[in-house]
Amino acid sequence: MPRIPSLKLLMGFEAAARLGNFSRAASELNLSQSAISHQIQQLEEQLGQPLFRRIGRGVELTVAGKVLQRSVLRSMETLRSGLGRIATYLDPGLVVLVCPASLLHGWLQPRLEQLQQALPDLCPLLSTDESARYVDEIDVDMTIGARPLQQPGLFEVPFLQDEWVTVCSPALAAQLDGVPQAKRHLHTGVIYLEENLTSESNAPIFREQLSSYRTNAIYDDQRLVLDAALRGRGIACLSSLVAQGSIDQGELVTLADYPRLPGTTWWLSRVAGPSRSPIVTQMFEWLLSQGNHSAAG
Incomplete structure (x- = not known):
């Protein structure tokens, strides 16, 4: 069974995929561009698939990247929903x-x-x-x-x-x-x-x-x-x-x-x-x- 990547790598991927730009993803997450690039590289190595291709000053998702993005978005929505429910119990x-x-x-x-x-x-x-x-x-x-x-x-x-x-x-x-x-x-x-x-x-x-x-x-x-x-x-x-x-x-x-x-x-x-x-x-x-x-x- 494939090892699930860390949440840190998946969050960096989600931001880069959503914004289409490593620099803007880094700014949103308060990281350097090199840190985001390194996270994406680690993620691609773990999955054995390229997730982005460069276009001009930005990036776009490969087919594998689009599949992963859909899964990550569903997972993050489930996680946010669960954290929201937990927050009720902390009232x-x-x-x-x-x-x-x-x-x-x-x-x-x-x-x-x-x-x-x-x-x-x-x-x-x-x-x-x-x-x-x-x-x-x-x-x-x-x-x-x-x-x-x-x-x-x-x-x-x-x-x-x-x-x-x-x-x-x-x-x-x-x-x-x-x-x-x-x-x-x-x-x-x-x-x-x-x-x-x-x-x-x-x-x-x-x-x-x-x-x-x-x-x-x-x-x-x-x-x-x-x-x-x-x-x-x-x-x-x-x-x-x-x-x-x-x-x-x-x-x-x-x-x-x-x-x-x-x-x-x-x-x-x-x-x-x-x-x-x-x-x-x-x-x-x-x-x-x-x-x-x-x-x-």
Whole structure:
């Protein structure tokens, strides 16, 4: 397999090929013309092919040079793209939070603008990869989860108390207004979250109030249940935190004559003691304050 030339030689070649002149390539790279000429000579010797031919005061690429130029340009673009992505991770305001997708979508996403107004230098990296369950201040700064991680050296606090509420679109709520609960099943159906069918925590709703309703759809993701409810596809039993943004915007209505049942207690976790950066602590405290505000609301 041919040995890959050094990046220094390839950068000198790329500049000379693009500018068609060794002198201008040398000036761009802050080198002498003889240094560029020597680099091109080394590269040609390694490849066993002439890459340039002289024309007047400049140079033009040979067929082999044109092939190499295309490869070098693609490689350099890939390298620049990769370095650009790495630069994002070097942002001093970067804070990595791992959070369940449904909670991120329904509770945190509507608050992001407020968060970034409070912390203008913050660059949140919000991940739904729940396999990343280890807070190490390198890959993960903090997590929101349904239980404490019980990892040594963590500060973990109960953060949000969820509950199950029954909701529907305003248009459907208006249609059901005045209809006795015993006859509502004649006017609409239910959108189910699959886990609700086997869960004991909210079984009373499904085995009693909603048992006579037809099943309109079953999903395995609360975000899809939320979307179906927003589209007026039926009534749905959802996490209040997932539905809260849509309720606040008037896009969903809570049906008051159905029980509100206790849901998940969400925990917020980060490394105990001083954080790697003040902005990690500031975001953690902001989240706690929002959790207290939600509880008060």
